[in-house]
Amino acid sequence: MGQMGDPGPASTGFLVPDADDLPDGVLVADGRAVITGLNAAAERVIGRRAADLVGHDLRQALPLIEPDGRSWWECTDPWSGLATRTGHRERLLVLPGDGGPREVLVTARYRRPGRCQPVDAVVLGLRDAAARRRTEEAHGLLISTVAHELRSPLTSVKGFTATLLRRWDRFTDDQKRFMLETIEHDADRVTRLIGELLDISRIDAGRMEVRRQPVDLVAAVRRHVDRMVASGHEAERFVLDVEGRLPEVWADPDRLDQVLGNLLENAVRHGAGTVTLQVAPVTEALTDGGAPALAVAVAVSDEGEGIDEQDVQRVFTRFWHGTRRGGTGLGLYVVRGLVEAHGGSVQVGRSAAGGARFRFTLPAGAPEHVA
Ligand SMILES: Nc1ncnc2c1ncn2[C@@H]1O[C@H](COP(=O)(O)OP(=O)(O)O)[C@@H](O)[C@H]1O
Numbered sequence: 001m002g003q004m005g006d007p008g009p010a011s012t013g014f015l016v017p018d019a020d021d022l023p024d025g026v027l028v029a030d031g032r033a034v035i036t037g038l039n040a041a042a043e044r045v046i047g048r049r050a051a052d053l054v055g056h057d058l059r060q061a062l063p064l065i066e067p068d069g070r071s072w073w074e075c076t077d078p079w080s081g082l083a084t085r086t087g088h089r090e091r092l093l094v095l096p097g098d099g100g101p102r103e104v105l106v107t108a109r110y111r112r113p114g115r116c117q118p119v120d121a122v123v124l125g126l127r128d129a130a131a132r133r134r135t136e137e138a139h140g141l142l143i144s145t146v147a148h149e150l151r152s153p154l155t156s157v158k159g160f161t162a163t164l165l166r167r168w169d170r171f172t173d174d175q176k177r178f179m180l181e182t183i184e185h186d187a188d189r190v191t192r193l194i195g196e197l198l199d200i201s202r203i204d205a206g207r208m209e210v211r212r213q214p215v216d217l218v219a220a221v222r223r224h225v226d227r228m229v230a231s232g233h234e235a236e237r238f239v240l241d242v243e244g245r246l247p248e249v250w251a252d253p254d255r256l257d258q259v260l261g262n263l264l265e266n267a268v269r270h271g272a273g274t275v276t277l278q279v280a281p282v283t284e285a286l287t288d289g290g291a292p293a294l295a296v297a298v299a300v301s302d303e304g305e306g307i308d309e310q311d312v313q314r315v316f317t318r319f320w321h322g323t324r325r326g327g328t329g330l331g332l333y334v335v336r337g338l339v340e341a342h343g344g345s346v347q348v349g350r351s352a353a354g355g356a357r358f359r360f361t362l363p364a365g366a367p368e369h370v371a
C-alpha cells in the first residue's frame with residue numbers, strides 16, 4: 001500500500017466490455033506472457049497502475065509466490081506446461097511489493113485456440129484476500145458472541161426449570177415465584193437478543209423497512225418517560241424540554257419506540273442522575289456532505305460518567321459495551337441503523353453535566369419531500 005494510493009481508472013486492452021465495472025480484478029496476458037490489459041479492480045488489488053504493467057512480462061510484473069515461498073510461475077507455467085490444462089481454481093498467493101507483501105486470491109483461465117494447442121491468452125481473476133479475511137473474522141466473532149450471549153440466559157432457564165420440575169414440593173411459593181420470574185426475565189432476554197439480531201441482519205443487508213406515518217415526537221418521548229416511571233424510576237429523574245414549534249415528522253412509530261427505548265434505557269442503566277430529553281427543530285445536513293435541511297433533533301442527556309473520547313467511535317458498533325456487563329452491546333448499533341433508515345443521523349457527545357448526550361435527528365416533512 002503506502003505510496004500506491006488509489007490508482008484511478010485503468011485504460012487499455014480489455015477483452016470484456018465495461019471491465020471497470022467488474023467488482024473483481026481481471027488481468028489478461030497474451031501467448032507470450034505479455035500483459036495486454038487489466039481493469040480498475042485489478043489495479044487496486046495489485047496496487048499498481050495499468051500503465052506500469054501493460055506491455056510487461058506477466059511473470060516479472062507479478063512475481064506471485066505461494067505461501068510457502070515457491071515461485072508461482074515456476075510451479076504453474078501456463079505457456080509451456082501440459083497442453084491440456086485450462087486454468088486453475090482459486091489459490092491464495094502472495095504478491096511482494098514496495099508497500100509490503102499482499103495476499104491475493106488468484107484464479108486463472110488459459111485460453112487455447114483449439115484443443116491441445118498453445119495458450120494464446122491467460123486471464124487472471126484477482127481478489128484482495130485481506131477483505132475476505134476481515135469478513136470471515138467478523139463472522140467468526142459474531143457467531144461466538146451470539147452463542148455466548150444465548151448460552152447464559154438459556155443455562156438459567158434450563159437450570160431453574162429442571163429444579164422446579166424435580167423438587168416442586170420442596171419450595172415455598174415465594175421461592176417458586178422467584179425462579180419463575182428469573183426464567184421469564186431470561187426468556188425475554190433471549191427473545192430480545194434474537195429480535196436485535198434480526199434487525200442487525202436487515203440493517204447489514206440494507207433491507208431495514210420503515211413504514212412512515214406522521215408521528216407526535218413529543219408525545220412519544222413523554223410516553224417513554226411515563227413507562228420508565230411506571231417501572232419504578234422516580235418521576236423527578238426525568239426532564240422533558242421542548243423548544244419552539246416542531247415541524248411535522250414522518251417516522252415508523254415502532255422503530256421510533258425502539259430508538260427512544262434504547263437511548264432512555266441506556267441513560268438510566270449506564271448513566272446516572274437526571275435524564276434530560278430535549279426535542280427541538282434544527283436545520284442541518286442530515287448526511288455527510290448533504291445540503292442543510294429542516295429536521296427535528298432529539299437529545300437524551302444524563303449526568304453519569306459519559307463516554308470516553310476514545311470510545312466515541314466504538315459505541316455504535318456491534319457488541320461493543322463498556323466495563324459493565326449485562327446488555328448485549330447491540331442497542332446503539334440498532335439505534336443508528338434505524339435512525340439512518342429514516343434518513344437521519346445519530347451522534348454522541350458530552351452533556352453539560354459531564355454525562356453522555358446522545359442526539360439523533362429525523363428529517364422533517366412527508367417522505368416524498370425527504371431526500
Ligand atoms: N448514557 C450512557 N452513559 C454511559 N455509557 C453509555 C451510555 N449509553 C451507552 N453507553 C455505553 O455504550 C455501550 C453500548 O451500548 P448499547 O449498544 O446500548 O449496548 P448495551 O446497553 O447492551 O450494553 C454500553 O455498554 C455502555 O458502556
Ligand SMILES: [Mg+2]
Nearest residue numbers: 266327331332
Ligand atoms: Mg443498551
